[in-house]
Amino acid sequence: MRQISTILPPERAWGLWASRQIVARVMDTFGPSLAGTDVEQVDVCLPDGRRVVGEWVRSATRTATDETRAIYYVHGSGYALCSPRTHRRLTAWLSRLTGLPVFCVDYRLAPRHRFPTAADDVRAGWDWLTTQCDLDPERMVIAGDSAGGHLAVDMLLQPGVPHPAALALLSPLYDLTFALARARETLRDDPAIRAADAARLIGLYCAGMDLNHHRLTLDVAGGRRMPPTLIQAGGAEMLQADARTLAADIRSAGGTSELQIWPDQVHVFQALPRLTPEAVPAMRKITAFIADALRHNTADRVAG
Structure with missing residues (x-):
């Protein structure tokens, strides 16, 4: 993958197209099974005219999927490569493990759509879930990977955005200058x-x-306190430096953040269980974190 990414110019249409095809093929080949998955396409408009596109993914093998709770998933891959379709195997697995429906937002991609389009679409998706779908944000979890992590954190820093019960991030991108990644790269490719x-x-x-x-x-360290957060990153990836810094900044702002660095694992290895067996225990950790966060949030509300 490293050699391929070096020769594919993202600035050229053919290079971006080829990169999208390769990533999609890798996710399909090494991702978990889609057996027993129900997919519902969404294309709606909010009362203020903002459009929300995405898909609900539910496990048909779970006889008692809890529809009063949900996971909002923000996919990654550089704001330019992926979609709910490429991540469907991962979101389906997450739904199967947690017993919760997962909504993955289909935000518009670069280079046709530049900043802040993706951020606006992610916010629209969250607003739709919390105002039009009768879902209590405190009974939801936001999850995301790579650039999706940056988009999720950016949204939760904005004034007035209701926070979920918890935040689960897989190999989050945090430093868009890549200074942290370059420093890590000097130690290991x-x-x-x-x-x-x-x-x-x-x-x-x-x-x-x-x-x-x-x-x-x-400015996570100086901004709104984040909800309880789990961050996972691979020990072989350059973005582990971003994960470490983000976790430290969340704690500096008074939040709680559990950081897990999985030795020798690659970027978003959780999506590739047929390639790396560590994806299974990592996803179990995420599942347990989500269940614990929702359980504690419910108990706190009852006690209050």
């Missing part, structure tokens, strides 16, 4: 991609923007 190539991909979304913009360089 990421087997999937170089920091310079990842920065070029992110540049499709941030083109023309100062990366010091407060919606791009996120």
Whole structure:
């Protein structure tokens, strides 16, 4: 993957198309089974005219899926490569393990749609769930991977956005300058991609923007306290430095953050159980974290 990403120029249409095809093939080949999965497409408008596109994924093998709770999933891959379709195996597995419906938002991709389009779409999805779907945000969990982690954290920093019961992040992107990733790269090469190539991909979304913009360089340490957060990252990936820094900043702001670095694992290894067996125990940790967060939130509300 590292060699392939080096020769595929994301700035060229053919290079971006090829990258999308390769990522989709990898996710399908090494992802979990889709057996027993129900998918419901969503394309609606909020009363203020904002459009929400995405899909509900439910496990048909669970006879008592709890529809009063849900997971809002924000997919990653550089704001330019992926979709709910590429992540369907992962979201279906998450639904099967937790017994909860998962809504994955289909935010618009770069380079056709640049900052802040993806962030706006993610916010619209959350607003739809919490105002039009009769879902209590305190009975929901937000999860995301890679750039989806950055989008989720950015949204939760905004004033007035209702917080979920918890936040679960897989290999989150935090530093869009890739200074943290480059420093990590001097110690160990990421087997999937170089920091310079990842920065070029992110540049499709941030083109023309100062990366010091407060919606791009996120002030987590000085901002709103995050909900209880679980962060997982692979020990072989460059973004483990982002994961460590984000976890520390959440704690600096008074929040709680559990950081798990899985030795020798690659970026978003949880999506590839047919490639890496560590995906299974990692997903069990995520499942237990979600169940515990929702249980504690419910107990606190009853006690209050």
